Structures are given as structure tokens and as C-alpha cells.
Amino acid sequence: MTKMLSFAMDFGSYAIKGGPKYYAWLGFLLFFILVGSYTAYRQLTEGLILVGATDQIPMELFFANFIFTAHVAAAAILVVAPGYFYHRKDMKELAVIGEIIAMCFVATGITFVLFHMGRPDRLWHMLPGVGYPNFPNSMLVYDTIVLNVYLYLNLAGISYILYKKYVGEFDTKAMARWFTPVIYLAIIWGPLIHICTAFVLSSNARMGEWATAVLPFGFLAMAGASGPSLVILLFLLIRKNTKLEISDSVINLMTTIIGWSLGIILLVLAAEYFTALYSNTEHAASLNYSMFGHNGLNLYAPWFWGTVGSIVGCFVAILIPKVRKSYDRWLPVVCVVVFMTILVEKPMMLVFPAFSPSPLGEYTEYHPTLIEYFNVLFTWAIGLISLTLLVKGAVGILTGEVRYHKPITST
């Protein structure tokens, strides 16, 4: 018990220690948490009328961002899998960081869903026993189950690894008995959360642009691009600022994954667009709107071409060895661009234009409100601050800086 207490204490005190840049970053995030607490309070008391959603476009920035966080959360297993499936020594140590990313992003995604709910006070209606979940029909029930299980699987994995390393009992043989199955389950569960999230969208026959069989594949490919981008950025930062060793081979593997994921995204988009546009029936109406606008409503057209252009550009760039090996210059730039592109693609290409035309033929644009923006930033800030603190603490344990010392009994 005292061991666990001192684990929490040492982990926490190491996580909040850092240089001025570290504090500036934490302060930056805290600012959005403070402002966001107010806007979140406003939304909780006055309702979703404060955000830009309407009966024509009922899904807001929260929903779009939720899909994105599911991307990154699912992709984090790409850091875990090589170590456990292919026994790559250079990656086994780092698996725990992949799991931290997965856990933080799943938690952020769940927070986005809470913001999306009209009655968050009634969420207990989904619990079996006290509530009445619509199982096995509602896709949202599946999604809730897989997201929560993923959250707790990763929480269990992270706590176990870090604690055992902290007390110096991390033993690969003893671990194998129950822990390896947990890790394997988490690895399988990663794509699962994503496929379920895709099904929440594609199960709606009336949403012409979503009701396509390639949606889960597109999602997984986008996960493969956006997740490792964040991982590379994080690893480069860790490598530069801490004693934790991350070899080039790890970064190279992530780069390869990003490259091929971008390629698959292009293939999926091409297949989707060809199928829709060759016959150009009414099912392609949203896509046409997205690409060219409709009667002067063309807010989404620049975003469409910008996103597609950016994906092509990043794909070409990452195929160039010079860019791939430029660890402190071009590679981070490409990673930031890929991450932001997929982030922006969600609301501006996937979610908002898909609602035009509405079932009765209306064309609409979505205009987020200030409160909505701040609630989105609030959620992101909470996610990023937990990611920062957990990764910082984990690095301390992995490098051995944070260790359990038997308390000196003083009288």
C-alpha cells in the first residue's frame, strides 16, 4: 500500500517538474481549461442552442473531433504491436507510451461525446441493469462499449507496467501469464473502436456520403496517418529533451506507416469518388456540394481541394528519403501537416457537407459559435495536459529516474 502511495507521489511530482518551456506549455493549456470551464458551464446549463448545430446539421464540431480522437487512439496500437507481435526490442520499451496516447485520446473522445449529448445527466440510461441499452441494434451502444473497454484496458496496462517498473519487479516471464493477453486484446481492440465508430456513421442509409463500405477502411488509413504523426512528434520531443533512448529505427517504422497510410487514403478516396461520380446519381449530391458548392454556397469547396492536395503533397514528400531522414527539420513539419489535415478533414470534408442536401433537399453551411470553439479547445486542453503529464512521468520511470526507495525509518 505504501508502495502504491509513493508510486503516485513520485510519479506526480516528477511529472510536474520541468523547465520554463514545459511550464509555459502547461500554462498555455491551463488557460484554455480555465476559459473552457466557463463555456462548458454555459453549455451545460443553457443547452446545445449555444453551439452552431441545427436540425439540418445536427452533428457539431464535438462529433467531428470525436472521430478524429478515435483515429489517434486506434493508431496508438501501432506503437504497441511491433514490440509484442514482431518482438522488436527497440519498441517494447516504448509500448507504454503508445498506450498512454491511446488512453488519453479515448478519454478525450469520450469527453467530446459528453459535449455532444443533449442530456448528459441521463447517460445512465445506457447502463445495463439500471438503464435500457438498445442492444444489439444501436451502433452507438457498441461504440460506447468498445470505447470504454479500450479505455480501461489501456489504463490497466499502463498502471501495471509503470508500477512494476517503478518497484523494480518488471519481469517478462511473470508478466507473460496474464499481462500479455491483456496487451494482445488491447492491440486487437484498437482497430475495433475505429470500425465501430465508422459503423455509427455508415449505418445511416440516408447519409449518402457516409453509407459506403469503404468508410471503415478510410478511417483506419486516416488513423494510420494521423496517429503515428503524433507519435513521431512526441518521440522526437522526448528524444531531444530526456534521457530516454529512442532509436532512428523506431521513427523510420512510423514514417513508413504514415507513408503507406496516406497512399491507402488516396486509394480509398479515389474508389469512393469514382463510384459516386461515374454514375453521378443523387447519392453523389453531397460529394458534388463538397467539391464544387451549390448555387453559390461553396464554403466547403476550398477545404475539400486543400485537404486532398495536402494529402497528396504529404504522400509525395514522405516518399523522399531526404525528408524522411530529416528528423529535426522536415519530418516534424510533414507530421504536423498530416495531423492538422486529418483533423480539419473531419468537420470540413466528412461531417458538415454530408448533411447537404438534407432529406428534403435543403443545402446548408455550418457556422460554429465561439462557445463551441472554446469547448472544443477545453476538451483538447484536458486531453493534451493529461497526455503531457502521463508521458513525462512515464519517461521518468522508463529512464529509471523515478524509482522506489525503501523509506528510511526515522524516529
Next chain:
Amino acid sequence: MSEEINTKTDDVKESRRDFLKNIGIAGAAALVASPVSVEASVGPASPDAEITVAESLQGHFVLMSDKEKETAIERLEKRYTAKYGKKTTVSDVPAPEGVLFGYALNISKCIGCRRCVHACVQENNQSRNNPEIQWIQVMKIPKGNFSFSADKLNKGYPESSKLGDYGVQVGGNAYTPVGGLSTEETQNYYAADEMVPDKDYFYVPVQCQQCEKPPCVKACPVKATFRDPNGVVVIDYNWCIGCRMCQLACPYGARRFNWGEPNLPPAEMNPKTHYFGNRPRMRGVMEKCTFCLQRTREGRNPACLEACPVGARKFGNLLDPESDVRKILATKKVFRFKEEMSTYPKFFYFVG
């Protein structure tokens, strides 16, 4: 003895008089106090915190015992009566047996006056302003044919080819609306003072189609929305979690969400309500047409039907061969809206 009785009655009379006097005072006091108390209860905080807590913990209405249902209804009546300052009844009259409700709408008669839209809002206690929630939307669709033109004869694709200088593959008059129930060129919003009917357009009111295979019910994560025994899709407003998956699933755009606290002025509130029908809703829940089940479960017609000045709307029991709807199905040219969605609506459109 008799004297005693007399004095007793006198006493009673006296005390009654006092009592009446006291009531008078109390009444006056209540009159003075009432605007304050009404105002206090209309505010964002519900009239009685205890009621609110009990209501927020209540279960799915259909799964409640009769006793629980009774308390839940009492609670709601108390809250609505206090909030709107008039005696409100919340009925839970069960669905009549052996009935499948159906609706038929004659699109050749509809003149687009939207009286049904407004009658519906008044009957069903929707939010009146900011925003006004309407369950019926009237599509205004251009009649076809008038835009075919000889000028477009050589405008097709390709404009010239070895086979001739006209659209061999795509005619110049493609992309021209030819009427029919297409949503492509519809206009759903028009000025309140617009003259109807416009001779170049025809009108198609759309409301919940009460599908036999409703995609919204399948999508609901908590079974807050479901088909009732009469085939009407209803919502337990107290069970809905506001996730809007049903709105995403509905191919008819029939569902409306209470984005904010509904604004229903007490003067315009209809106090005769049903639990699954027109009782006032709260913020953050879904609502939609129920074929006015507070009326139809008692054998009356929906409000939209009664408001229609041209008799375009017919309602009845699909299981009864003598009902209006069945006769229309047997004799008219009937179709369902968006049949390709396989939702099997019980709302039929017909011509003639």
C-alpha cells in the same frame, strides 16, 4: 336539545363565515402573491426541486409498474400546472386494440397554405419562438416541363462529335426538373405573406411517416423511441438522452431537437396532454409528429387533418376496410415517399 342544536348550527355558521372570510383574505393574498410565485416558478429552475430530482431518476415509462406510472404522471401534472399556471392533465390512455393508424395525403389537392403546420404547433405544445419548432414541413416543388427549350438542343455533351453536333451522350435538356416527388429543386421556406397556390409549383407536406420499419428506432441507444401498438413511433421525452442518432437515421427529416429550453408562452399552452404525445418537452430531447396520439387514441382526428381547408388529409385505421385510408388505398393511385429506403411508411401520398 333543540336549542343546543341551534347553538351548534350557529357555531357552525359562525365558524363557516369566519372560514369564508379567511379564505377571502387568503385569496386576496394569493392574488397579490400569485404573479410573484408564477414568475418564480416559470424561471429556469423548476418549480419544485423535489419533483425535478424524482423526475430525473424515473425509469423508462413502459417498464414502470402502474403505481410508478401514476406517481410519474402526478408529478408531471403538478409541475406543468405550476409552470404554466393552468390545470394541466397528462393522460396515459393506452393504445386502442386492433388498430393500425394510417394517413393519406392528396397532393393534387394540397394548396400549400400551411394551416396544418400551424395547427400542429398549437395542438402539440412546440416551442413558439427562438426557435419555432414545426413538425410538418411543406415542400414546394416546381412543376416540370416548362423549362425544356429548343435553345438547349445543341448544348449537350459532347457539343460536337463525328455523330453530330449535338449532345450525343447527354442531351442539352438533361438536368431539367420534370416534377414528381424529387427533393432536388424543392423550396421549403417561404414568406408568411406568400400567395398560395403558385401555379408553377405543387406542394407536398412531409411529417413523420410512422414507418413500419423505422430506422430511428433501430438507432436509438436507449429505446427511448419505439413503435407503439398502433404503429405510431413515439418518444419517452423523459428517457431520451439527446444523442440525435435518430435524427441522423431518419430519411424524412421528421425529427426535431430541442436545442435550448423550449419557449412555450403559458397563454398558448394546450393543457390537455398525453405522456407520449403533446406534453411540454424539456431542453435537450427529441420530438416529432405522433399523429396527435392524445386525440387519435380517443377516436378523434389529428389536428392537421382538422385544419386542412381543402380536405387533402385523411386518417384512419388501416385494419378497417371501411376507413377512409383503406378506401383510398383501394381506389386511388397511392405511393410512399422514398420507397427505396425500405422503411414502409404508414403515411401515404395519392393523386386524384
